Amino acid sequence: MRYISTRGEAPALGFEDVLLTGLAPDGGLYVPETLPHFSLEEIRSWRGLPYTELAFNIMYPFVEEAIPEADFRQMLDETYSVFAHKAVAPLVQLDTNEWVMELFRGPTLAFKDFALQLLGRLLDYVLEKRGQHAVILGATSGDTGSAAIEGCRQCEHVDIFILHPYERVSEVQRRQMTTVQGDNIHNIAVRGNFDDCQRMVKESFSDQSFLEGKARLAAVNSINWARIMAQIVYYFHASLALGGPDRSMAFSVPTGNFGDIFAGYLAQKMGLPVSQLVIATNRNDILHRFMSGNKYEQHTLEHTLSPSMDIMVSSNFERLLFDLHGRDGQAVKELLENAAKGPVSIADYRWKRARKLFDSAAVDDAMTCATIREVYQQNEYLLDPHTAIGVRAARTCRRDEQIPMITLGTAHPAKFPDAIAESGLAVKPDLPAHMAELFERKERYTVLDNDRDGVQSFIAKHWKNA
C-alpha cells in the first residue's frame, strides 16, 4: 500500500514513513493510493467477531507491508483491552432506529482513544525498529491532547509536546493533560485559539530546522493517516451490530477537524452500505455552510459549550476535497490557497456529488442544552455537549426513518460538567474511578504567547536530548 499527498507534489510513501511523517512535505495530507474493498459477503462473515478481530480485518491491508500479522494482532489486543466496556464501542438505543455509539469508554473518555492507544504502540514499534527518537507535536482543543499523552507516555522513544488554547478547554480536559507526570511530557497553553495551535503545528512540520536535525517531528493529530485508519473500524462495528451489511446505515458525526466523519466516508468507499453522513457542527459552522450552500468561508472562531469542536480550519476536509476533485493535487492546492484569502466554491457537479452522501446542521449552545435536557427526560441518558450536537443534527437531517441513524458519542459527559449545569439538569456526571482524584493531582504546564518562534524555541530547549 502506497500513500500519496493531497497536494500532489510529495513523493509517495509506505506505511512506516507515513506514520512517522505526519504532514506531507508539500503541506498536504497523506491518503492511500487505493483503498481495500470488501464484498458484502466478506463483511457479513465478520458478524459477531470481537472488536479486535474486526479491527484486524479492516486495518491489516493498510499496514501489512510494514508489520507482521502477529505483531499487529498483539498491538490491537493491547489497545482495545484498556477499554472499560466489553463491546469496546457499545450501542445505546434512544428511539426506534435511533442509536448512540459510545466511543468514550477508553482511558481518557473520548473517541480519540480508539486511534491514539494504537498510534502510541505503532510509533514505539517503528521507532524501536529504526533505532530513532521522535518529538511528538500535537494541537488539541481538549481531547486529542490527553488521549495522545495516555497513548504515548509509555513510549520509550518519544518526547511529547501538546499545545492547547489557554483557558479554552474544560477544566477536566486540562487536568487530564497537565496532571500526567513524566519528563518527556510537556503541555503548552497557547494564548490563542485551536486554529492558532494547529497552524503552529503544521508550520513546524513544514520547517523542522528549529530541531537542528537532531530529531524528527511525529504527529498525533488526524493529519496522521494512522489516526483515520483506526477510526474506520467502528463504522463497520456499528453496522454489523444492527443488521448490516444487509441494510444501509446513517451516521451523524459531531465534527470539527473532519477526521471522524472522513473515516465514515472511507468505510462507505470500502464497501460498507452507508446511505447518509450528517456533519454536525456547533456555531463554528464552516463545514455546514459549505455543505448546505457550496460556500467555504472562514469566520472568526467562537467559544462554545462544545469546546472540542471550536475549530474553523478543518484539516481533513482537504482529504475529501482531494477526492471531489478527482484526486488532482494541484486543484486542491489552488483551492486552499484561495480559501486562505476569501470565500471559495467548488464546481456545482462536484458539490452535488458530495451532497448525495453528506447532510449537515449547525447547532448553537441553546439548542445543545435543549437536546441534553430532551434526551435526559426521554431516556434518562446523559449526553455530553458534542454528542448532543450529533443527536440534534441527526434528528434535523434524517432522510429515512427506516434506516438506523447512529450518532457517534464522542465524549463522556463527565468531561463537560459546566455544559451539563448550563443545560439546567440537576445531575452531576461522575468521573470514573481511575480519574476520581483528578482535582487533587498536581498540574504542570507552561503558558506561552501565540507566537510560533517562541513555541519552537521552547520545544528545542526542552526535548530530552536537546
Ligand SMILES: Cc1ncc(COP(=O)(O)O)c(C=O)c1O
Ligand atoms: C468530543 C469531540 N467530538 C467531536 C470532535 C470532532 O471530531 P473531528 O475533529 O474528527 O471532526 C472532537 C475533536 O475533534 C471531539 O473532541
Ligand SMILES: N[C@@H](CCOP(=O)(O)O)C(=O)O
Ligand atoms: N477536537 C480535537 C481537535 C484536534 O483534532 P484531531 O482529531 O485532528 O486530533 C481535540 O480534542 O483536540
